[in-house]
Amino acid sequence: MFFKRAEENIELWDRPKDGYSMEPLLPSMPIHKSFDYVLVAHKLENDADLKAQRQKAFINQLEKKNIRVHRIEHEEKVFFGLRAPPEIFEDYQYLLKVSDSCNWCGDVKGAVTQATRIRIVHYIIKNTFINTGENLDELLVKGVFETKFCLHQRDKQKQLKKKWARWSALFTGQPSNDVRRYFGEKVALYYLWLGWYTKLLVPAAVLGVVVFLYGLAFFQTSPLIKEVCESNITMCPRCDKRCDVWQLSDTCTYTKVSQLFDNEGTVAFAMFMAIWATLFLELWKRHRAIYVSKWKVYDWCEEEEELIMDIVNDKFCKPKQFRHSYFRSALVLALVTLMLMIIIGLAHALVVFRVVAAPLLSEGKWDFISENANTVAVMLGAVLHYVTMQIMTRVNRWVSLKLCEIEKTNSFAATERSFTVKMFTFQFFTLFSSLFYVAFFLGRINGHPGNYVRIAGYRLEECHPSGCLTDLFIQMAVIMLLKQTLNNIFEFTVPWLKSLCSKNAAKKLQRKCGYCYRKTCRDDQGRIEPCDICKLRDWLRNYHLANTDAFSLFNEFLEMVVQFSFATIFVAAFPLAPLLALINNIFEIRLDAIKMVRLERRLVPRKTNDIGIWTKVLEAIGVLAVIANGLVIGVTSDFIPRLVYRYRYGPCATGITDTHCMQGYINDTLAVANSSHFLPKQMMTEYGFNVTQCSYRDYRNNDFSLTSQFWLVLAVRFAFVILFEHVVVVCKFIAAWFVPNNPIRVKNARLHDKLARLKDELRERQRSKSTEV
The missing domain is CATH 1.20.5 (Single alpha-helices involved in coiled-coils or other helix-helix interfaces)
Structure with a gap:
């Protein structure tokens, strides 16, 4: 007969592999329950050592709060198992019952769950101070303790492994109630949100594929592709020195790719995604309400929860006063502005790299690279952008934490909200500064022959004759694929390697623990409990898992919200973004589950009834998506110039009906420059012929003055952006009104x-x- 752990968290022990029985000698004796928390420190031989004195002082403070402390030494480590008395949890339940907003919360009635126990003990040890005024966080920084963690429950862990945290359950639903009981409401709501987001990505991904197939269907019959691929137009040199004139037909492949993503279908798809973002949020609020109502946390109040925890920790505590300093706020605002300027400066550095790389690559030895120098420069710029993102992510986190320290918020929840806003803002500018340049500035400020704009002596990049949208598509595709793929590889590999150490350490104690099962182990009150070796094996198993902290769940949220930004803000340039997000999320849910359950230490359960400040962030992204997609279609894509040409300057507009309405469009978008603006050798074709004129993309006369067509296209662009955004915003408001939150x-x-x-x-x-x- 084996010990089993019931809902009250009686500890479950594995069946020993050597076959020893686990029958208790006195089955009528009460079984000792598991520990709530474990502290780990390096063994100190000298008791007079300052670290040893602080360590002892902290343990004494915990014992004064009736926390039971069990010490086990192993090699060079000392493990302290902590368990709180039942009186603490009785006080917590009573205070919940008499509070203003939580008197019908789920923890008021019934047995205290292990998740609740861990949350309360975690709060107590985080707010325990020794006589020097230092708390556990400061003692960890100074090396008095090495680490801290809460223990996985072996029976619940196995249940989650069986039904959720395994690759074979890739397309099965998520046990939200089990996740909530084990990891708390905060983690459960993350997976609930991620599952809902993934489910609603299905229609977006399907429509994105339809738009892509629409572009593919007219791939061979497009007159624009035919005009480029069969043209004999000579284009002006792309750079000043070693770049020669080139043939427009050389970019036939580039034009074909452009037509796949820059067509009439992207307009409808961009409108759909802007409305989709609103519907997703409104439907999520309804979905959330169902579960938080079922979990009895609908009326939960964060402020009261923290006050209750303060009283449970110290009955003589004083409330933490709200504070506000205009000086501190102004300082933080100035530092945030400075940080954003640095991030934008890095984006400018990437622009310089692209500007310099293109002409240098065109001078290379490899024909393939030199012939496609611009495309290779764009891809290298995207890869460099990804590397910059990884470095700046760490810098952004450090800066955000320091800014929160300057603010001196009055609670952990307020600090978390402030940190989230700052970190996301920095990450957003880091990720999207380069994309905004490609979308809205590339090819629009480069000048014209005889008056080119230069950076570091090099000419700015120009748009391809078939449009600038393909550059944005390449940038997004490379970043999304690299970011999602490499991040998932690193997220899984590092905890997996740590788990191997955990298994090896546990195997060393397997034989000893098996022998221990044949003996009777009792505590001071005579209650049966597993021996120290058995405790140590379980503690070591948890100790060697990958570490988790307050940022573990934040990192997952940040990753998904950034992905949501990619899938909505520039979706007009990359209709396949929702499909990539959907495929990634299907694996992401299972990957995160395996990490949390199998490979990482148990997250401290947190109580909440919403995803917090992330809801506001998602709403802001939805508004920005409307603006950005309207500008991408109106300014970046060739949708408006094509529309103007079709109905104002094209064959059909002039009464010619025996040809396609877009015939001659490419030639209409090109201006002509003479050879006097370039070096003589640059005007020589690859066949050895000198040319006196070359074409470049712009609406200009022979004297480089802007044509009337330029001003007409510009006016229609702005009119479209205003109309698009007003129509979509009205649709968003109607959708938000039509779908009630509850x-x-x-x-x-x-x-x-x-x-x-x-x-x-x-x-x-x-x-x-x-x-x-």
């Missing part, structure tokens, strides 16, 4: 809960009156 069943359930609570209170009052009589 389902009717949730409202009715909460009504019944409140009525039942009031009746219970009335019955208790009548019972107390009858007792007095």
Whole structure:
């Protein structure tokens, strides 16, 4: 007969591999329950050592709060197992019951779960100070303790492994209730949100593929592709020195790729994605309401929860006063602005790299690279952008933490919100500064023959004759594929390697622990408990897992919200972005589950009823997506110039009906320059012929003055952007109004809960009156 762990968290022990029995000698004795938390420190031989004194002082402070501390030495480490007395949790439940907003929370009635125990113990040890005023975080920094972690529950862990944290469950649903009971509401809501986001990506991905196939269907019959591939137009040199004139037909492949993503279907798809972002958020609010109502945390209040925790930790505590300093706020604002300027400066450095790389690559020895120098420069720029992102992510985190220290917020939740806003802002500018340049500035400020704009002596890049949207597509595709693929590889590999160490360390104690099962181990009160070797094996198993902290879940949220930005903001340039996001998320859910359950230390369960500040961030991204997609279609793509040509300058507009309406469009977008603006050798073709004129992309006359067509196209571009954004914003408001945040069943359930609570209170009052009589 094996020890088993019930809902009250009695510890489960593995069956020993050597076949020893685990039958207790005194089955009537109460089984000792597991520890809530473990501290680890280096063994100190000299008790007079300053670290040893601080270590002892901290343990004494915990014991004064009736925290049971069990010490086990192993090699050069000392493990301290912590378990809180039941009185602490009784106080917590009572305070919840009498609080203003949480008197019907899930923790008020029933047994205290292990997740709740860990959350309360974690708060207590984080807010325990020794006589020098240092808390655990400061002692960890100074090396008094090495690390801290809460323990995985072996039975619950195995259940989650079986039904959730395995690759064979890739397309199965998520056990949200089990995840919530084990990891707390915060982690459960993350997976609930991620699952909902992934589910709603399906229609977006399908429509994105349809738009891509639409471009593919007219791939061979497009007159624009035919005009480029069969043209004999000589184009002006791309750089000043060693670049020669080239033939427009050389870019036939580039033009074909452009037509796949820059067509009429992208306009409808961009409008759909802007509305989709709103519907996704509104439907998520409804989905969330169903679960938080079921979990009895709908009325949970973060501020009251922290006050209750303060009282549980110290009955003589004082409230943390709200503070605000205009000086600190101004300082933080100035530093944030400075940081954003540095990030934008890095984006400018990437632009310089692209400008310099293109002419240098064109002078290379390899024909393939020299012939496609611009495309290779764009791809190298995207790869360098990815490397810059990885470096700046660490810098952004450090700066965000320092700014939060300057602000001196009054609670951990407020600090977390402030950090999230700053970190996401920095990451957003790091990721999207280069994309905004490609989308809205590339090829529009480069000048014209005889008056080119230069950086570091090199001419700025020019748009391809078939449009600039392909450059944006290449940039997004490289970044999304690299970011998602490499991040997932690193996220899984590092914890997996650590888990191997955990298994090897546990195997060393396997034989000893098997022998221990044949003996009776009791605590000071005579209760049966596993021996120290068995405890140590479990603690070592958790110790060797990958570390987790307050940022572990934040990192997952940040990764997914950044992906949401890629899938919505520039989706007009990359209709396949939702498909890539969908494929990634299908694996991401399972990868994160395997990491959290199998490869990482247990996250400290956190209580909440929403995804917090991330909701506001997603709403801001939805608004930005409307603006960005309107500008991409109106300014970046060739949709408007083609529209103007078709109905104002094309064959159909002039009454010619025996040809395609877009015939001659490419030639119409090109201006002509003479040889006087370039070196004589640059005007020699690859066949050895000198040319006196070359073409470049712009609406200009022979004297380089802008044509009337340029101003007409510009006016239509701005009119389209204004019309697009107003129409989509109105549709977003209608969608938000049409979909209520709370389902009717949730409202009715909460009504019944409140009525039942009031009746219970009335019955208790009548019972107390009858007792007095």
